[in-house]
Amino acid sequence: MNHLRVPSMTREALIESLKPLLEPGKLLTDADSLDAYGKDWTKHFAPAPLAIAFPKSIEQVQAVVRWANEHKVGLVPSGGRTGLSAAAVAANGEVVVSFDYMNRILDFNAFDRTVVCQPGVVTKQLQLFAEEQGLYYPVDFASSGSSQIGGNIGTNAGGIKVIRYGMTRNWVAGMKVVTGKGDLLELNKDLIKNATGYDLRQLFIGAEGTLGFVVEATMRLERTPKNLTAMVLGTPDFDSIMPVLHAFQSKLDLTAFEFFSDKALAKVLARGDVPPAFETDCPFYALLEFEASTEEVANEALATFEHCVEQGWVLDGVMSQSEQQLQNLWKLREYISETISHWTPYKNDISVTVSKVPAFLKDIDAIVEANYPDFEVVWFGHIGDGNLHLNILKPENLSKDEFFAKCATVNKWVFETVEKYNGSISAEHGVGMTKRDYLGYSRSEAEIGYMKAVKAVFDPNGIMNPGKIFAE
């Protein structure tokens, strides 16, 4: 049910009134399109959009937004639809606005190191473009081959290099947005310093399309890292990972610091297509990466490794000596998500401040162990920034429905623990619809009230991605 649509107008009449605002053939209503463009990587909601619109210009986006205000129809932005929180799901007769045909790189400036992108530019496309210019776009994650810049901005995408380069937020020099009222705003004009009132750009980053649509973005590029080198280190327990992180962070500018458990590693190694890092069995592993730009830096890294071994924090370790070895070490971490998908994992993407990670992780482990001793818990994540991916694997003897029902109970305990540790119920996947009912574990009632009031400023009719972040 769409709470927004004026019931007096039929679906057909709505579609007919929308069609002239787009180019011929750029409004789809066939069943396959509705299904494909109505969902993201989550599978909890049945897609049921009214139609899929493919604007080719900012003016067309504005026209669609004005139409939606007039007819009180919800609009759902669609990028690469790789989201994990159902923020791009259209389950209630909304019009999906896909940016697939606004996918060009419009401009590049070598002095400013900036690239002007349409919102439909794919992350990988930007990364490759940067490479061609001898530069680097540092935001990277599993779905970079499909995710689009507009979606990255809407979710403030993070990933594996945040410890060094920060989130997508850090790389948006400026952007053009169309608000829920249909206004085109040019935010920040790509300036580095601009102290002229509220930085509304920041408000739209991570807003999951609930305030308006990103219709153009100027992204910053960085110099290419020199001789990226990885280490995989095995630790005797989880607690030891923290002083290892601290020791390396004090000596080197890390570009990544990931961790995974023996259970995660075992599943990846069982595939048979990735060589093990070393023979020693350890309960936990850290993968760190840095620029071995000079021999001195590499030596510093080795000295720090030796210090960690002496302290008993590290049992064994290996350092990549070639690009191939670097790739192989990364596979141990990057293949986890895909590999465990076989066990229908219940996933949570949570964060606490780095120093609280060990106590937090132990609390969660204890809760699951006490209540569901037959559940296998697989931990991995971006420990350098406090971001943990909690994965509970479905036991073979449990049906999917039973398993997810039990996980719903676990969910509550997990989020109560997140709240206790002053953490985030969604580190980098956003709120969308899947985390909406749990928002109160991370944000106060007063904060949520202000957020809703801010939404009303930019989207008074509530047409922008309705039901996302907040209930309608």
Added chain:
Amino acid sequence: MNHLRVPSMTREALIESLKPLLEPGKLLTDADSLDAYGKDWTKHFAPAPLAIAFPKSIEQVQAVVRWANEHKVGLVPSGGRTGLSAAAVAANGEVVVSFDYMNRILDFNAFDRTVVCQPGVVTKQLQLFAEEQGLYYPVDFASSGSSQIGGNIGTNAGGIKVIRYGMTRNWVAGMKVVTGKGDLLELNKDLIKNATGYDLRQLFIGAEGTLGFVVEATMRLERTPKNLTAMVLGTPDFDSIMPVLHAFQSKLDLTAFEFFSDKALAKVLARGDVPPAFETDCPFYALLEFEASTEEVANEALATFEHCVEQGWVLDGVMSQSEQQLQNLWKLREYISETISHWTPYKNDISVTVSKVPAFLKDIDAIVEANYPDFEVVWFGHIGDGNLHLNILKPENLSKDEFFAKCATVNKWVFETVEKYNGSISAEHGVGMTKRDYLGYSRSEAEIGYMKAVKAVFDPNGIMNPGKIFAE
């Protein structure tokens, strides 16, 4: 005139009703205090506050805000009062809320590299505290000895290291604010990754106290830079500075890239207390800084210098070989502002994207030259981030009033040129009252409308720093 105050209550009655909300002796109304706490470094407005309140706790700040809402009295936040846009000036019977007694460092976490600060902590105090921990707080500028963290956040302070470390915004892990409605919000809880709706923290950073007051802030620290090394390079013209910046930025992680003109340098050298960098006279100079962490890096810098000389972009140059030499080179740049204050300069703090700087600077020079050939223009600034400080010196034969009247005309041309180049009328000094009437040159009417509506969400009675950023 205070547009907010209910006229039926006398000044005395208002002060009596406010006094019990603060500790004894922490509400001042003597003439000296009103004068001292009613102004910042600007001198355009006569201070006329009702009283100066010195809260010692968050609860007291909330009580004052509730009182102000009840009595419709404006509140002006006061940090180090080093602002250059009159954002901390109380000229209309407001109560100044000074954070001088909320000036303690509350907590430090070595793993998270975070420091919890009360808003009145002085920038230098935080820098020294970081040093004691073997760490580094990288935001630095001329007024760091007096400016306070709360004020830095309110203005999103920048300074001389932005090219590497960004603005104050980058270093705020989380903060507590009291909104204009008196609500206490704990924003972001010091997390690195937190995708749970709008990042309201970002909205308060740079809001100049118009949405609420920062009452606690968790600031991030960074590893201490290794062997900071500076170069001063002389160029044959302004245009050559750009390829020099580009060449060095491609090879090194610069921590600063400043420029100044021969006129600025001559004035500093005339003081007699700073040695010249070298003998060759050049119209423009660049000062760049980097971490010479290894000999290879230093050699790379020298090779880049030689490349620039071969290309004709650089006429002469020098590289610091010691901490003392580093300090001396920096003095050539840092003493400019203080030195030219003798000539009662008309100042503007403007920015454009880096690539547009040469054309922009030429346009402004031509305008001043054509209209006021007797005006001496002194340029300097943070060219690495497009931030230019334009200083016009008062000719001896002109009175201060005549000079500033003529500068008001120049102002309009400068801002029209800023608008033409899509730049900012206030790069890092904020809007306050001095730039308020020019906001439209940098922000569209629609944007300003949204900003005002956002303000109304957090401060419905308009009591928070009224008349700043926008006219009342």
